[in-house]
Amino acid sequence: MTWFTVALMLVVVTAGLLRWRRPAWYWMTFGVTLAVARVLVRYGSVMDACGLTVPPSRWRLTLARLANRPMPESRPPRILWLRPTRTGLVLRLKLRPGQDAFDVAAASDRLRHSFSMYGVSSRELRSGVVELRMTGYDVLKRVQMPAKTDVRPMxxxxxxxxxxxxxxxxxxxxxxxxxxxxxxxxxxxxxxxxxxxxxxxxxxxxxxxxxxxxxxxxxxxxxxxxxxxxxxxxxxxxxxxxxxxxxxxxxxxxxxxxxxxxxxxxxxxxxxxxxxxxxxxxxxxxxxxxxxxxxxxxxxxxxxxxxxxxxxxxxxxxxxxxxxxxxxxxxxxxxxxxxxxxxxxxxxxxxxxxxxxxxxxxxxxxxxxxxxxxxxxxxxxxxxxxxxxxxxxxxxxxxxxxxxxxxxxxxxxxxxxxxxxxxxxxxxxRPALPALPSAAVPLSKTAPATA
Structure with a gap:
């Protein structure tokens, strides 16, 4: 039990130091797992609190009455997929009938607070499909460009x-x-x-x-x-x-x-x-x-x-x-x-x-x-x-x-x-410039001879 407590304390201290000094490393080691868990666990309640749910359809209400079952709850947008990135999460949603992409964009700040993320932005990919890009830390504080980028001519x-x-x-x-x-x-x-x-x-x-x-x-x-x-x-x-x-x-x-x-x-x-x-x-x-x-x-x-x-x-x-x-x-x-x-x-x-x-x-x-x-x-x-x-x-x-x-x-x-x-x-x-210096540079300078 003592060794377990010491190991747990070391993990907590390490996570705290990384979050303070190296937020990108903290995100890749601890933050991404915690963020995915928060989004999946809180998703339904957060969407309901942000007004991003729709009431059940009439046929579902009718089936519930005929089967003598509890009334169905309001439904949030359906998660198409959730993908972690090196800076945050990308959440793609399928909107329910009656919902609009503007409603998701207007709720971005509330979603940021509810999911404990640094920033949330949304864009509509096509009709009825919205992509939420969430950042886990301030990526502009210390800019680190990814090693691989989509470079093309021009x-x-x-x-x-x-x-x-x-x-x-x-x-x-x-x-x-x-x-x-x-x-x-x-x-x-x-x-x-x-x-x-x-x-x-x-x-x-x-x-x-x-x-x-x-x-x-x-x-x-x-x-x-x-x-x-x-x-x-x-x-x-x-x-x-x-x-x-x-x-x-x-x-x-x-x-x-x-x-x-x-x-x-x-x-x-x-x-x-x-x-x-x-x-x-x-x-x-x-x-x-x-x-x-x-x-x-x-x-x-x-x-x-x-x-x-x-x-x-x-x-x-x-x-x-x-x-x-x-x-x-x-x-x-x-x-x-x-x-x-x-x-x-x-x-x-x-x-x-x-x-x-x-x-x-x-x-x-x-x-x-x-x-x-x-x-x-x-x-x-x-x-x-x-x-x-x-x-x-x-x-x-x-x-x-x-x-x-x-x-x-x-x-x-x-x-x-x-x-x-x-x-x-x-x-x-065309600028006139001298030739580039030769790569072969002497390591030491010869001292002049003295009498």
């Missing part, structure tokens, strides 16, 4: 969502995106994760960093073109527009619209072309868009109009030619001048880190979701990297990118420097 895992799933930046689904955030909000780390994820892929990276290149030029070995001032950026964007027009001429020449070609094989963008003819896709990263839109005299105003016009053309026409935009900034509103609102309308993906005022959050989500605006202005200053990610459909998620230091991003870009495409149109803007 699809990069960049962050972790608050429900424990991976947030992907899928350029083929959402070609252009806007990222906002105040200083020290984690915007640069998010951008590094994008570059690090794109570096191993067959893609050309083009950077515009008007902060004299302090953010993107350390990663220059993986970039096909870089600009560190507005004058060079204007020329670079003009070259990209010329490249886009050339790609469209290639697509027209290879459209294959003869009568014997099936409709599915007619080419309308670069992804419909044969692989040996397909141009390399291009991702354009603009680090601070306001520096491209500000001007102090007439000459700079002409340059600014030229830049914004080129960006708007690339945003409107670039998807089919394989050109994608990633525009970052602290603010992106109409005060930056004409053409900005038209450009913002083309940026389907929206990501907002901590902002300094509500109007900045409205620039990102005001035309998409008022709830996302409220969530963006509530991000605390000490939680760097936490952001709200949404799109034009109105859906949004709270995400946080794993911390990637500048040295880690530089090492990844140097490792895949040989995958940097050499595009003739962008050759004048």
């Amino acid at each position: 699809r990069v895992p960049v962050a972790l969502r608050e429900d424990g799933s991976v947030h992907y930046r899928d350029y083929r689904a959402i070609p252009h995106a806007l990222t906002l955030g105040a200083t020290e909000s984690g915007k640069s780390v998010y951008q590094r994760n994008l570059v690090a994820g794109l570096a191993p892929m067959d893609v050309a990276l083009v950077g515009i960093d008007c902060k004299q290149g302090v953010e993107l030029f350390p990663l220059a070995r993986r970039f096909s073109a870089l600009a560190d001032n507005p004058n060079t950026a204007a020329e670079l964007l003009d070259a990209l527009v010329t490249h886009m027009e050339g790609v469209y001429q290639l697509i027209r020449a290879e459209q294959r619209i003869t009568s014997d070609v099936p409709d599915a094989k007619i080419a309308s963008d670069i992804w419909d072309l044969p692989e040996h003819l397909r141009p390399v896709p291009i991702v354009i990263l603009v680090d601070e868009v306001a520096e491209l839109a500000l001007f102090a005299n007439k000459e700079e105003e002409k340059r600014r109009d030229r830049i914004i016009t080129a960006l708007a053309r690339l945003a409107q026409l670039g998807r089919a030619s394989g050109i994608y935009l990633e525009i970052c900034g602290q603010r992106f509103g109409s005060e930056l001048g004409k053409g900005i609102t038209m450009l913002r309308a083309q940026l389907t993906g929206r990501t907002a880190h901590r902002v300094n005022d509500e109007s900045s959050a409205n620039m990102a989500f005001g035309d998409i979701s008022p709830d996302a605006v409220l969530a963006a202005i509530q991000i605390p200053a000490e939680m760097r990297g936490v952001a709200i990610a949404g799109d034009s459909t109105g859906g949004w998620h709270r995400i946080r990118a794993a911390h990637t230091s500048l040295r880690q991003a530089v090492n990844i870009c140097n490792r895949y420097a040989d995958r940097t495409p050499d595009l003739p149109e962008l050759a004048p803007f």
Whole structure:
């Protein structure tokens, strides 16, 4: 009995320490078993208390009266399956007739409290089927990306969502995106994760960093073109527009619209072309868009109009030619001048880190979701990297990118420097860099001879 008591105390102390210091380890060892037991045992009573049950049907009541049996109880949604994950539980429910997915979403906070989980979110998979994703701990406090992710061409895992799933930046689904955030909000780390994820892929990276290149030029070995001032950026964007027009001429020449070609094989963008003819896709990263839109005299105003016009053309026409935009900034509103609102309308993906005022959050989500605006202005200053990610459909998620230091991003870009495409149109803007140092480094320095 003494040894059993000591062992039990050791288990309790270990569980308490893991829950305090390593919540992910606690969840995988103790938490998942306790959570599954709580959900299965409390399920019926919790659903009844949350108003997620339906009264018995008339034929069941009639059968109970004819058989002289007790009246049947109200029925909760049927559990299709319950699956543990490394961050929580996934519960799939089949709704009863008369129930709605909105009722489950409205009860998410009560379900979180009743099942003793950290967070609960719901989404409707199809008519009558709802999926509840429950997290057992705060997955955004210390982000740990899973070892295996669903990486595809032009699809990069960049962050972790608050429900424990991976947030992907899928350029083929959402070609252009806007990222906002105040200083020290984690915007640069998010951008590094994008570059690090794109570096191993067959893609050309083009950077515009008007902060004299302090953010993107350390990663220059993986970039096909870089600009560190507005004058060079204007020329670079003009070259990209010329490249886009050339790609469209290639697509027209290879459209294959003869009568014997099936409709599915007619080419309308670069992804419909044969692989040996397909141009390399291009991702354009603009680090601070306001520096491209500000001007102090007439000459700079002409340059600014030229830049914004080129960006708007690339945003409107670039998807089919394989050109994608990633525009970052602290603010992106109409005060930056004409053409900005038209450009913002083309940026389907929206990501907002901590902002300094509500109007900045409205620039990102005001035309998409008022709830996302409220969530963006509530991000605390000490939680760097936490952001709200949404799109034009109105859906949004709270995400946080794993911390990637500048040295880690530089090492990844140097490792895949040989995958940097050499595009003739962008050759004048290719960064000139010294060769990588040799791997053979002497372990000691020879001392000079002394008399």
